[in-house]
Amino acid sequence: MKLVEYVREGQWIPLTGYLFYVAALTAGYYYNLTFVQLGLTDLGTREIGLPAEDVSVVMAVLAFLTLVVAVVSGITMDKKGWSTDLYVKFRLLFFIILVQLILTVAAPFVSSVEAFVGWVVVCSMALGLGIPVTFSFMLDFIPIRDRGYVAATVAGLSFFAAALYPVEWRIDEFSLVMSVLMVPAVLILGVISVKRFAVIDALAGQHERDTFGIGRFCRPTPVRTLSLAFIGPVVLMFGVFFIDSLGFLRIIEEPLYIYTSWQSPDMGVRLFIAVLHVVGALAAGVLYTNFNRNWVFFWVFGLFAFTHLLYVFDIRFGVGDTPALILPMFYVLAVSFYTTLNFALWPDLSTTETIGTHTALGVGIAGWLATFLSTSLALYSEGIGLPFGTHLTYVNALSLLFIVGLPVLLYGHRMVVLARGGTAS
């Protein structure tokens, strides 16, 4: 690992970059996991009193707006050169966190549908801008060799924290806690946005190094946005996120499965899930760093397919008792795997010229759009009273489609390469 080299040589400036990246992305992803994805549902249904179907429509709006803002801001950042200007990115991040702080403080006071929709629109803008800004930090702070491990650390830590706190997903309860935690971040970013520091100057130039600025999969030829090398992973990751949210959000609503999910009242179960998230993420980091990325995709789809099979089997043939922990165990492994992949993959498919666009498209489409669209669909299916077993059957079908589709896609790609006169390597 490069990190070990830096520590051994006492190079504290690159180490500061690691620290900043992990802190910023972990906090951001934790905020996304708790406050946005689950807090928003709570705000809409419990506080405002909207039916589940209406909340699903609002979620879809949030998804779409987030994607649009992310793509527009990503392209703009690349065109104007902001993607490689660390000071500009710090200023943008300062602005984003400030807006999110205001939104967090305001959340418990949102009491009307109009205010709720307004809150969602502003939230989606902050999120959308935040995607290219934060994910592109990878090129500034983390050398290629360590990206898998650092992505694993971010995924593991954020899931670990989210599994253990808050115990209940109620927006009013942790709005206060989140606000208090965000204030120091706003202050620090405010200072480094307006004042120049030697450390920041040194960090700002790191992307010009070969080991930082050109992604792992952009060697020797950079990956173009309109190419199978980029669109393929976007489609695959969209599938992964979509399948996960579509299944998981219904599973955790089922009283039977609540006891072995993030919402379990049993702290032992939550601790088991939290630790497993970390273990799973680290395993994914090792695989990402040492193998071709297709192997990680294979593991993700394989784990998802098997997990859904386990759940459907339990629903059909179980006897109504609390299911064994093996069910959430595989789910957690799959989630940790794809989240780690999501953090590392997009920067590694980018160069300094494309990082804003690629992270915006990758995270925007594959992550946010898929998650929120499936969340909407999951809420909708719940709203129309679709039986749980039927819902999971659809999820299974999608899961199987992707596990079959991946080798077919890879094989087809190879055929296209060969047909164009490529070598049979």
Add this chain to the structure above:
Amino acid sequence: MNLELIPLLIVVLLMISAGGVDVETTEFVIEGDHEITEHRGALIVGDATVIIPGDETITGPVYVIGGEFHIEGAVEGDVTQLSGSLLIEDGGSIGGELQHFGGSEEFADGAIVSERSSVEFAPAEPDPIAAYTPVILTTLMLALVGAWFARTRRTLLDTVGSAARDHPVISLTVGALLAVTFLAVFVFMAFTLVLLPVSILGLLVGMVTIFYGIIAVGYLVGQQWETERVGLATALGIVAVMAFLQVIGVVPILGDLIAGGLLLIGLGAVVLTYFGLQEFEPVTLPG
């Protein structure tokens, strides 16, 4: 789930399969405390405490492979005990046959058992020599195979050993993922009964792969002696590895973790190198 239950579970599933019991009504209680008040079909008691309350009757058959099974009410069918504890309370009854192969049993004065047969495969309190015989035999077998392998297929052991030595974290990760996933898949397959032979075959292949890993690690240890008698060195290395696994296993938790980690490193190294046919090279990253 307690891993030691898996062989017994496979045996039970084979018995269920042979007995023509409907698999869809079979219930496997893996863990926790449960009161079964009504169940039609086979019931397998794993690492759990299962109680049939006083006024309840289940059809059975019941297979006890671990945990505790308390009968306060009635079991109409057969009860087969392979391990764990069986307690029949006053007024509790077994309408079919109680087949006892292992584990402890306790009957209250008023307990009713229609028919009982007993086949003990192991004495209740085995002496130390008997307890270590399987380990000693396994070690001898591995040492012999390892010695032969080192003399005739040294390159394969070199390749696997290099992966285990040079890439222990990757080997551990791959080994752990494969072990967890395939173990679950094979147990899951066993429940379909149709795939029971595949499940047994898969578990056997897994066992052979783990043994191969132990031989490769033993070969590495044997290399430390720098002798030309590579077969002997490998055999001694394997004995050292097996002895280490036994000794370290005495330390609670940490010992198991170390022993498990070593086995998984071996397993991962074997798989990564295609059983020693190809050297493992991680992808090359810049920097």
